[in-house]
Structures are given as structure tokens and as C-alpha cells.
Amino acid sequence: MRVLLVLTLFVLTGCAASTAAITAGGSQVELRQMQTREYETMDRRGVLRSIVATLQDLGFVIDKADFDLATISATKLQKYEIRITVTVRERDSGRLAVRANARFNEDPIEDPKSYQDFFATLDKAMFLTLHKVD
Amino acid sequence: MPRSQGCAYSAAVFALMSAGCATFPEDAFRLSESALEMREIQVRTYEDVTEVQILAASSAVLQDLGYAIDEVEKELGVLSASKRADASNSAEVAGKIALDVADCVLTLFLGCENDSYKSSKDVQDIEMTLVVLPDLKQDGVYRVRLTMQRIVWAKNGTVYEQETISDAAVYQTFFDRLSKSVFLEKEGV
Numbered sequence: 022m023r024v025l026l027v028l029t030l031f032v033l034t035g036c037a038a039s040t041a042a043i044t045a046g047g048s049q050v051e052l053r054q055m056q057t058r059e060y061e062t063m064d065r066r067g068v069l070r071s072i073v074a075t076l077q078d079l080g081f082v083i084d085k086a087d088f089d090l091a092t093i094s095a096t097k098l099q100k101y102e103i104r105i106t107v108t109v110r111e112r113d114s115g116r117l118a119v120r121a122n123a124r125f126n127e128d129p130i131e132d133p134k135s136y137q138d139f140f141a142t143l144d145k146a147m148f149l150t151l152h153k154v155d
Numbered sequence: 156m157p158r159s160q161g162c163a164y165s166a167a168v169f170a171l172m173s174a175g176c177a178t179f180p181e182d183a184f185r186l187s188e189s190a191l192e193m194r195e196i197q198v199r200t201y202e203d204v205t206e207v208q209i210l211a212a213s214s215a216v217l218q219d220l221g222y223a224i225d226e227v228e229k230e231l232g233v234l235s236a237s238k239r240a241d242a243s244n245s246a247e248v249a250g251k252i253a254l255d256v257a258d259c260v261l262t263l264f265l266g267c268e269n270d271s272y273k274s275s276k277d278v279q280d281i282e283m284t285l286v287v288l289p290d291l292k293q294d295g296v297y298r299v300r301l302t303m304q305r306i307v308w309a310k311n312g313t314v315y316e317q318e319t320i321s322d323a324a325v326y327q328t329f330f331d332r333l334s335k336s337v338f339l340e341k342e343g344v
Contacts, residue, residue: 066230066231069230069231070231070232070288073231073232073233073286074286074300077197077284077286077300077302078186078190078193078194079183079184079186079190080187080193080302080319081302082235082282082283082284082302082303082304082319083226083233083235083284083286083302084225084226084235084282085226085235086226086228086231086233086235087228088228088230088231089230093231095284096282096304097183097304097319098304098305098306098317098318098319099180099317099318099319100177100317101177101179101180102317103183125177125179125183126177130179132179134181135179135183135184136184138182138183138184138185139184141185142184142185142186150291153291153292
């Protein structure tokens, strides 16, 4: 009976449109680490172009692209929906940091493996662009 | 409440909770086996054109096809556009209405549900991105890569289907039009 009560309460809390979701998120440090990778280049244009090419290879359509703010947002529609935002920032050390964060349907993707896959695909595109191979 | 009833209720609540959870495809960020093939379908090269000519020709095709241009970022060669178009299929609607009528006749109009036609296709939202970039090795050569996707809505407002368009013929039709548009742009028509 107690289990029943707990379950019912759990379901009921799930139904209320809580405002907690507006600022909900995971651990800031851990998230940033898994979502960020640094590249030893200052070729901002090349990096942004590689990101666009990678997203197209992965089946995304670009929703927004801004060179000055170095931000790209894209959506992939299959049986599911994935939305991703990729930003590029200059680091003091003469490197560029690329950060990607993605959502799968209504949930944030917080599995490190997904980001490793994304950066592995981006690495290949980056190599080709920075070495001027199409 | 008897124990067995309680268990059945718990099971139902649990089923309800887990039903909404779609599983994340593990290969979502890996290149698929068909990625290279898709790239070939989605890319065309145009020679002896200027950046202004190829961008103007591209946006002109989008306008010809009734798309609204949502995003332009010249530095990255990105052009994104969208349109809402009819997706209804009269054969499908007729079939589902016939089913509704048959249902009513069979139940002698008692408790018949005559709304299955509302689950048929209604409109579709199509989005596409064109990335127009100069070739890294040759001057005056531009590469255009097109990606498209769409959401088809049912008449009752739910998603009928959503997909990335991978039909080579659709891309070919677009590029045929773009080639013509590039020609017109060069001729100054």
C-alpha cells in the first residue's frame, strides 16, 4: 500500500508543470568538461565551417548560424528529435574551445559517449578543412 | 484494496511512466554507413561563378519554390529556409472516411467512432539548409550542400511523421533548378 502511495505521488508530481525545469541542469563543471574540446588552431572560420560540415554529415539541418558570435544551432529529425548548439570560444593559450550541447526530445543528453562520438566526427572534418582537403 | 489489485495498479502506473521514454539512439553522433552516399546526393559543384552569383541564384530558387528564408550567414555560407505545404492525400482521407462510415453502419450508429479520418495527413513543415562555400583549392568553384527535413502533421494536430529527406530524386530536382538559376544569374536575366 505504501508503495502504491509513493508511486501515485511520483506520478502526480510529474504532471504539474513545474518551473524548476527552467533552471534545471547537471553539474556545471562535469557538463562543461564532457561537452568541450580544445583545438590547437586559431582558424575560427575553418573550425566553424567544419562544425557545419559535421552537422550536415550527421543529418542535421542548420537552424541558426552566426559567425560573429561563433554559434551554430541545428536540428535532426528522425523518429526522434535532436537539437544541438555548438559554440566556439578563444582561449588565452592560442587555442579554440568548441562546446556542444544537445537535447534528445525533451531531455538533455548527458552521456559522455555521445559527445565523444560528436567530437570524433568533428575531428575528422577539422583535419580535412584545416589541411584544405574537401 | 486487496494485494493483487494493488500490484496491478502499481504495474499500470509504472507502465504509464515508462511508456513516454523513447530510447536514445546510440549512433546518433556517429557517421552512418550511408553518410558518404548521402553526401554525394546532397552536394553539387558549380564552376566559373562568383560568390554573389551563386548565393543570389540559390536564394532565387528558394523563392521560386515558395520558401521563406529564415537564416543567412554569408561568412559561413549558410542559407536556411522553410515552408508549410499541403500534405493531404485524398485517397487516404477517402479510405479513412469509408472506414468511419463502415464502423457506424456495423454498430448501427451506437457508439461508433467517426473520427479516424482526422488521423490522416494534413500539412507538412519543410526545412532546408543550403551551405554554399568556395572550393578550398580552386578559385571560382563553389560547392553547394543541401539538407532537408520535414514534419508531416495529421488533421488532429498530432505529428504524422517526421524525417530527414533522403530521396535522391528530390535533391536532383532542386539542383536542376539551381543550375538553371545559376545560368540565369550569369546571363543577368
